[in-house]
Amino acid sequence: MAGVAPWIERARGFFRVQWVRDARMILDGLAGRPPPPFTSRRPAVPPGIPRTLVGARSVRVVAVARETPDAISLTLVDRSGEGIAWLPGQFFTVAIRLRGEVLRRAYSASIPMAAASPAGSVRLTIKRVAGGMVSQYLNDHAAVGDVMDVFGPSGSFVVEGAPAGLVLLGGGSGVTPLLAIARDALTRLPGTRVAFVVGNRSIGDILFMEELAALESRYPVRLALRFVLSDPPSEWTGGTGMLDSATTARELDGLSLDEGCEYFVCGPAPMMESVRAALQERGVHDKSIHEERFCAPVHSVPMADVGGDIAMTAVLGGREYTFVNHAHETVLDSALGQRVPVPYSCTMGGCGACRMKLREGAMTLEEPNCLSAEERAQGYVLTCIGRATQACLLEAEAS
Amino acid sequence: MMFNERLVNLLPGRMRNQVAQWFEAAELLVEMRDPKVLAAIGPAGLRGLLLQRGKQGVPTLMPAKHQVHFDWQYPHDHEEMATLYRRAKEGQWNGDSLPWHIDVDPLNPEVPLIPPDFIDGEKLASFGVRLDAAEQVNLRYSLAAWMLSQFLHGEQGALFAAAQVTEAVQFFDGKLYGSTQVMDEGRHVEVFHRYIEEKLNKLYQINDNLYVIIDSLMTDSRWDMKFLGMQIMVEGLALGAFGVIYKQTREPLLKELLRNVIQDEARHVHYGVVALREQFRNHITERERAEREDWAFEVALLMRNRFMAFEVYDEWFAHRLTRAQWRDLVSTSPGMSDFRQVMFRRLIPNLREIGLMSPRVVPHYERAGLMQYYDGRSADQITGAQLLADLH
Numbered sequence: 001m002a003g004v005a006p007w008i009e010r011a012r013g014f015f016r017v018q019w020v021r022d023a024r025m026i027l028d029g030l031a032g033r034p035p036p037p038f039t040s041r042r043p044a045v046p047p048g049i050p051r052t053l054v055g056a057r058s059v060r061v062v063a064v065a066r067e068t069p070d071a072i073s074l075t076l077v078d079r080s081g082e083g084i085a086w087l088p089g090q091f092f093t094v095a096i097r098l099r100g101e102v103l104r105r106a107y108s109a110s111i112p113m114a115a116a117s118p119a120g121s122v123r124l125t126i127k128r129v130a131g132g133m134v135s136q137y138l139n140d141h142a143a144v145g146d147v148m149d150v151f152g153p154s155g156s157f158v159v160e161g162a163p164a165g166l167v168l169l170g171g172g173s174g175v176t177p178l179l180a181i182a183r184d185a186l187t188r189l190p191g192t193r194v195a196f197v198v199g200n201r202s203i204g205d206i207l208f209m210e211e212l213a214a215l216e217s218r219y220p221v222r223l224a225l226r227f228v229l230s231d232p233p234s235e236w237t238g239g240t241g242m243l244d245s246a247t248t249a250r251e252l253d254g255l256s257l258d259e260g261c262e263y264f265v266c267g268p269a270p271m272m273e274s275v276r277a278a279l280q281e282r283g284v285h286d287k288s289i290h291e292e293r294f295c296a297p298v299h300s301v302p303m304a305d306v307g308g309d310i311a312m313t314a315v316l317g318g319r320e321y322t323f324v325n326h327a328h329e330t331v332l333d334s335a336l337g338q339r340v341p342v343p344y345s346c347t348m349g350g351c352g353a354c355r356m357k358l359r360e361g362a363m364t365l366e367e368p369n370c371l372s373a374e375e376r377a378q379g380y381v382l383t384c385i386g387r388a389t390q391a392c393l394l395e396a397e398a399s
Numbered sequence: 400m401m402f403n404e405r406l407v408n409l410l411p412g413r414m415r416n417q418v419a420q421w422f423e424a425a426e427l428l429v430e431m432r433d434p435k436v437l438a439a440i441g442p443a444g445l446r447g448l449l450l451q452r453g454k455q456g457v458p459t460l461m462p463a464k465h466q467v468h469f470d471w472q473y474p475h476d477h478e479e480m481a482t483l484y485r486r487a488k489e490g491q492w493n494g495d496s497l498p499w500h501i502d503v504d505p506l507n508p509e510v511p512l513i514p515p516d517f518i519d520g521e522k523l524a525s526f527g528v529r530l531d532a533a534e535q536v537n538l539r540y541s542l543a544a545w546m547l548s549q550f551l552h553g554e555q556g557a558l559f560a561a562a563q564v565t566e567a568v569q570f571f572d573g574k575l576y577g578s579t580q581v582m583d584e585g586r587h588v589e590v591f592h593r594y595i596e597e598k599l600n601k602l603y604q605i606n607d608n609l610y611v612i613i614d615s616l617m618t619d620s621r622w623d624m625k626f627l628g629m630q631i632m633v634e635g636l637a638l639g640a641f642g643v644i645y646k647q648t649r650e651p652l653l654k655e656l657l658r659n660v661i662q663d664e665a666r667h668v669h670y671g672v673v674a675l676r677e678q679f680r681n682h683i684t685e686r687e688r689a690e691r692e693d694w695a696f697e698v699a700l701l702m703r704n705r706f707m708a709f710e711v712y713d714e715w716f717a718h719r720l721t722r723a724q725w726r727d728l729v730s731t732s733p734g735m736s737d738f739r740q741v742m743f744r745r746l747i748p749n750l751r752e753i754g755l756m757s758p759r760v761v762p763h764y765e766r767a768g769l770m771q772y773y774d775g776r777s778a779d780q781i782t783g784a785q786l787l788a789d790l791h
Binding site: 018021022025026029030031032034035036037038039040083188190220221 | 414416451460544548602604710714718
């Protein structure tokens with residue numbers, strides 16, 4: 001081993017030599033790989049944009065676009081006139097009052113493309129979910145001028161730094177955050193190549209087909225785009241099949257992927273599992289696999305089942321707050337109503353921003369939610385979908 | 400030229416742009432008829448245009464070969480330079496005091512950074528490329544970021560050149576003045592960099608031709624060549640560019656930033672004229688003067704013909720236009736011709752004043768269409784305030 005280090009050092013020295021860099025410049029030029037024309041001077045997380053934003057904002061719908069028969073996009077602006085800041089890949093939670101109940105659902109954001117989109121606006125894409133009240137309602141009734149509350153941005157499904165390559169694997173409406181990531185990376189990170197595999201049932205189901213094609217013609221070298229259909233038309237030349245492990249493996253084989261790629265996966269749960277398996281099979285490190293899961297919580301515990309007012313204690317930043325968890329309210333709603341500054345973001349159990357440790361007492365949580373089995377075992381709860389059944393002592397993690 | 404283009408078109412697609420670029424570089428060097436000028440610029444030309452040293456992604460090392468001139472007697476040897484030194488001390492400003500709180504949205508069409516006519520949309524369409532409104536705004540953002548990035552790279556060159564000249568110049572009053580210019584250039588690097596990082600978020604690589612000029616100055620051992628290149632030519636180019644953007648931008652922070660920078664630059668060019676007039680009249684031979692005269696003409700052409708935003712082309716149009724189409728598009732745009740006009744209106748009278756426009760080269764300038772600027776005022780006859788007023 002002793003002899004290896006100086007050898008490596010010498011090899012590194014060789015590549016530092018000026019004429020080697022010069023020769024590489026010429027060869028790269030001939031191979032059609034000119035130096036990137038610019039570099040991004042924006043830190044990956046711009047200062048002043050919190051990962052999670054506390055508090056709802058009131059927004060107005062300024063444009064409604066029908067993407068497919070089953071999906072619409074709403075372009076939203078903040079009614080205060082302030083621009084909405086977020087990172088590509090993040091999502092917003094829309095709160096809609098339906099039949100006397102406020103329902104919250106998370107939708108991924110993408111960058112509005114239309115020239116008329118006002119600066120600081122955000123576009124959310126909503127796919128109709130069978131039996132989903134909010135998605136049905138928005139698909140059928142959303143109109144320009146509507147006003148609603150949104151929470152967020154939230155989520156950590158974002159690109160850190162400037163990876164050499166991004167591999168984006170999206171199924172159905174999972175393409176939405178990936179489109180935002182792709183466009184951002186292509187415009188902001190000139191050294192990053194992007195491979196984008198989009199899985200759908202049929203051609204008519206492909207979201208943002210035109211925008212994706214426009215990106216491809218704008219970045220023909222740096223973007224490799226593949227559509228995969230499980231129900232392709234007869235003349236189809238793209239990929240075929242469900243995005244299961246075998247199809248994913250085949251698609252990845254067809255891409256010439258550089259070292260140091262980061263993988264971003266978003267889509268229906270079975271697809272995500274298959275893709276993860278395929279990636280692990282290829283030896284992709286877990287750290288390089290980024291997944292965005294959307295859980296649509298159902299009320300497993302009817303509100304009436306939970307008892308009356310329950311005394312609560314929350315420890316935040318070393319300070320102790322007491323409040324009462326009223327019947328018919330989540331712990332989060334009660335805490336905020338009594339001016340206890342607990343953290344939160346999506347308010348629907350999808351992002352984990354409101355995670356606290358339950359030291360004493362008992363709470364019931366709506367399922368499913370984003371807590372992992374490990375987190376549950378460690379006693380974590382989500383206040384936004386939790387109701388106390390006994391007096392509780394909650395503690396926030398030191399931030 | 401035509402022959403080259405046909406040859407280039409025979410190559411596989413991915414090689415085409417690279418080889419076209421090399422032909423352009425070769426043309427540039429072949430056009431320099433004077434072997435002395437070629438010897439002064441050629442090596443830098445190879446490093447900048449062929450090897451693209453400025454774009455290798457690592458710091459560039461340039462050997463400097465000038466002599467440092469010490470004087471232990473501290474003479475008061477030049478009254479006009481002493482006056483400039485006093486004015487420079489009083490004219491210092493703090494980059495932190497600019498209105499940085501102003502929110503800059505480079506994509507807001509209501510507050511454009513640069514005017515829309517920098518690229519002729521109709522001409523672009525005639526080449527088969529149509530941009531929608533959002534893409535046009537985005538392209539303007541790229542061009543503005545490109546220009547400001549080149550300003551920043553130019554200021555880095557000016558910072559080091561000012562330091563070198565301060566070391567090498569023989570006038571002691573010139574050295575004292577030079578120290579203020581080093582501070583000025585440092586401040587310019589500070590404010591342009593801050594604007595790019597905080598407001599535009601996009602830094603373009605140094606343009607190959609700008610790299611050639613900077614490299615050839617930094618490695619030349621003669622201080623007056625550094626001086627001529629930096630104080631007269633590059634600062635002249637910068638003043639032209641700053642002036643056009645200052646006049647046309649609607650973005651208040653950028654306008655204020657440029658207003659301050661232009662006043663400093665006016666002092667710098669003034670110093671350049673005073674020092675070089677003295678040097679060229681009294682301290683060099685006629686043969687040396689003629690060499691500098693030819694060099695200045697070549698660099699003026701380089702700046703007029705070659706400063707074409709090819710980095711923006713690489714980003715936007717490398718697969719949709721040829722390099723020749725892009726050059727045509729940029730060189731005929733109203734914004735660029737405005738820029739050239741302001742640049743040469745300043746530059747030509749300065750060259751006249753320092754004695755580099757003898758009858759020997761006048762026909763060359765005549766052919767290049769630059770003699771119309773000959774009768775203007777030179778930098779020693781004009782203050783920063785007048786310079787700004789002229790732009791309105």
